[in-house]
Amino acid sequence: MQHFLLSAAARTLSLKTVFKMGEDAAYEAFRMMRWPDGEATCPRCGCAETYSITTRKRFKCVGCHHQFSVTSGTIFASRKLSYTDLLAAIVIFVNGAKGVSALQVSRDLDVQYKTAFVLSHKLREAMALEAQGRVLDGVVEVDGAYFGGYVKPANIKSERADRRTRLAQSGKRQSVVVMRERKGDTLTFVGTREAEGVALVAKHVEAGTVVHADEASHWDALHARYETYRINHSEAYSLNGACTNQAESFFSRLRRAEVGTHHHIAGPYLSAYAGEMAWREDNRRVANGEQAGMVVRSAMVSPVSRKWAGYWQRGA
Template identity: 65%
Template sequence: MGEGEAYSLFRSLRWPETEGEPVCPRCGCCDAYDIPSRRKFQCKACKHQYSVTSGTIFAARKLTFTDLLAAIVLFVNGAKGVSALQVSRDLDVQYKTAYVLCHKLREAMATDQAGIRLEGIVEIDGAYFGGHIRPENRKQDRRDRRLAKHQTGKRQCVVVMRERNGRSLPFVVRHEGDAVPIVRDRVDTLAIVHADEASSWDDLHAGWQTWRINHSLAYSDEGACTNQAESYFSRLRRMEVGTHHHIAGPYLHAYAGEASWREDNRRISNGGQAMMVTGAALATRQSRQWAGYWQRAD
């Protein structure tokens, strides 16, 4: 696909209601002057100049449309994520460029999870990430890293709520028990909840029909299991250990959302996933966190 075809594809995904014809992002007018030399438009009503990426997560881009599309295809192609270093090598761009671009795509993926409420049979489980302590060289100097006094305080818990054969919703809390108020907001009261025997989930019995499974005895027993939640954590663990090697605490929620999106859409073809992410990115407003990320003063 050449630059012209990629540009036409971006136009059709940005303005699907008008079949790629420009719509002013400021006033909504559909009449515009075309400025083909700059690939821009000027609204006939408010005189505002805009492009196909104006006001989107790709605003103020410097990459070509073919490079943006190639980056999206490479990004969705990794079953367990793609590192920014790999993307920078494949596209022949700086690591900083690839790093910010990947995080912008993760932000676009997260828009699919905004405001959803889970129904039916919902599996809930939590797992801890981060806060790794390197063991001492000599055995006599090593400490029991499971004890709280030997922790770094950086460990965070990713809790996932996942419908059976449906959507998943992850979020990050300090401790597993802190997730119960969020469950009340995002799970329908008529849902059936499945959880393990951790005491953190005892409060769920007050609001839902709750099934519990003791993993020390079985992974599934009389229909009670959290196997689909465990499948999500398997993907996220492989992303952390095998692809990214380290996930910083402030960005853990972004990687958790990415793993959720990949798990929910794993049956969709690579081309379909690429179009979904491109459409979501063009429908997402300019990122406040990642726009000008490397130009900010500490």
């Protein structure tokens, strides 16, 4: 059986198509994503009575006289890229099965690395908004894994510390906890210890849900609230109906993104990368054209980013 990513159904939008459609068509695509009914609404006062300044691709509000564009008040506010380049960046971003580095985006679009880095994180922020308020039920797999905190081993073998001890860690190691609903949604959280996932499961998984976890002792508390199945990975990956293979699938994608694409995803950005990989796992059998549309729609309803707007200026 052919893998979905190898089929023609997975390829419904290409960079060639984006660049051939031109600036006006790309602009119309963003406008229809933001205002599906075709009526522009003022982002400042919410007034629906506006008129178009066609020569500048801007609108003016009749109520407060505020001038705004298609991206004003969204996560793309104050953008400088053309609509064609912006749409092309989104297509490049969704086409990476295990993520796309900001360096590659900067080379493909001939923009500064700073531009590609901030734009990629804005897209991740928009994708993360889809998961807000989700509560899982049915059958849910939970697991945790550690990222970051790597310390390069000493050159001389006798001077190398046991990497299982804290002496071989930098103190920056973080835990990613994943809750994955079978044939449903995936939620991720970042903390200092995997045991913090017990409280997160209680908050984001409905009571009465069937939960699958491994043999780590902190998951013992789940039995009081859920019908819980445990799997000992030292004996088997799936046994007597218990397994966490879908949670492990998520971590496989995240590990490969860390090793092969981004090389370093720990620190304050780990949560964003984990959320991105959860989105990719949930939409892995969705055509790339539809994925691009989902990202654009999420970006068009997302407010101005408080974290990434003016990111490099604050750093200066």
